Amino acid sequence: MQSFGAPRPTSNPYVHMLDDALAATPGVEHVRFDRRQALFGRLDAIQFHWPETLFGAGTGAKALARRAFAVALRARISLGRVAIIRTVHNVELPNDVAPWQRRYLEWVERRTDHRIVLNDLTELPEGAESTLIPHGHYREWFADVEKTDAAPGTLGFVGLVRRYKGVEDLIRVFRDTADVAPDLRLHIAGNPTSAGIADEVRESAKADGRIELDLRYLSEPDFARAVMGSSGIVLPYRFMHNSGTVLAALSLNRPVLVPRTAVNDALSAEVGRGWITMFDDELADSDLLAFAEAIRTLPEGEPDLSARDWDRAGVAHRDAFRRAIAHRRAGAR
Template identity: 25%
Template sequence: MRILASPAFANKKVNPYNALLYSNMKAFTRAHTKNLVHEYSHKKAILEKFDIVHFHWPDGYINQKNIFKALQRSILLSFILMIVKLKGSKIVWTVHNVAPHDAFHPRYSQAFMRWFARQCDGLIFMSEESKATFFSLYNCKENIHYAIIPHGHYRNSYPDPIDQAAAKNHLGLPQNKQVLLFFGMIKPYKNIDLLMELFTQAKLFDYVLVVAGNTDSPELKERLKQHAKNPNIHLLLQFIPDDRLHIYLSAADAVILPYKSILNSGALLLALSFNKPVIAPHIGAFVSLQQELGRKWIYSYAEDLEVGALKNALRHLEAQDRSSPCPLENYDWDKIAASTLAFYRQLFPISSSSEQALSS
């Protein structure tokens, strides 16, 4: 089986999800199939033959500030999809998001994604909630193949955690206060300015709130700086490299992800990989993960985040026993890679010739 993935390994430094998936996928194949997974390029898609063309964030490709550039890119991608389908390739989309976050042209982006979904032969969702949300918004081909394959954990993907006191000292945080952490790219839908405002209103004097991440919005950056006048809020507006992220997670007592909307979250799995409990809205993959792992690991609030919900979440998590690591065995990457390969094979008619081709 030959797979063309967009992306496969190119985004490893930004998000190791794809590299973990495809490197583990290679481990399931025979030694002579070293060229199983290929990094997507238009040239490869047009000139070579692949069994599977797997997209992860197709909306990002056409999400351009200049509408004419967005149109140009969508026309080119449409042409390429037509070519690969004529060659017999199956198009797979892992639905990380049902709608583009912070799209420059929301109506156009959504219209393109509805068209893109109809071109797919298979869809991968990370939770039942994601699947339900998707099918409430999209009209796909009848009897389209789909699978529920969760997001994997990030254990052994980052440096090991260090002692909490040492981590606090390294970051200049007080030893006598608990640490509530948000980390990652700061975008409007992540609700960080509201989180900082509510934290101040809640008067949680035994906590410090650490917000670590960058934003490309000058307006949002200024609002965050205003909220950071609270001495118990530590704001670091810069990208946190992988070789330092473990320090922030080691210092944390809990992680908060107060998103307005979300379908899946790599940050959630990363926090749990460091055995840190998470506060998050009761939406998307947070729902099924909470049902499986319990409220001592994921405390989700049903309504919009407000002062009472924040206080209740922290007090609940403080009372829980987390002496054992978070049980993430179901999110091992070898299991996820095996499930993804099995799904690929479901997309082809069963015959002796096709079985032989797909097993190689």
């Protein structure tokens, strides 16, 4: 059983693509999340992606019901032989949860039989069993979106506007290029996660007419068009480990500017020269100018994403499930 239900239009594309891959993989009975079946059905294993989604949102009776379910699920897993598989999307557990929720997530970590990592640089607890399954590409996901040409001299930021993604820093640094690159443009598209962030972004962008904002929820076609409409995508995250947005941009044949990390270094070597440019420490106007100059001519061909085909991911997940179940049935506690 997956920890997600039937994917919705607003669901993470990763969930949609994994759902399809598992459904098409022989040897796997792929079950979407269902509370009744989770508590009373026959399960060999449950795979958690973001365990905190168990708690959901809401207050009052709804919150109490979710807590009761989480406690019941823990009891069912603890008393049975259900294996837990964790896909390590994030390096650390979330801090913006209640104390009891934090303890629950720590229990999930201790009880996990097998971990799936998206890159081989993810640190794991000593002795933890794991399988490397790289995050799949988005080529088929965006295949039906009509291809559009990039607007020359336009840099883009696309995706949810969150505090850690450094959009405010990007605007500030971009404004510093006005005197030397008056024709350079910046297009920021995505939904801010709070009214406060939205206000900050709008206020900061007002001083530079070269900046265009599209602060709203983006459908997948709108997301793809925003990426393709830019000559290159800038992702000045203050912390980056696994980034679906990087892979989405590369899947649409757009180069990216990202912080230098060991993960991004490895990805750059994988996809080929010229597709990933990195900046050190904090983003500077010189980084933007150098990136804009470098992408005047795109690299030949396409980024090499052959290791990230989803049919491979389905088979690799099946094998990881089998290892987790064997671990649990061998008497792990």
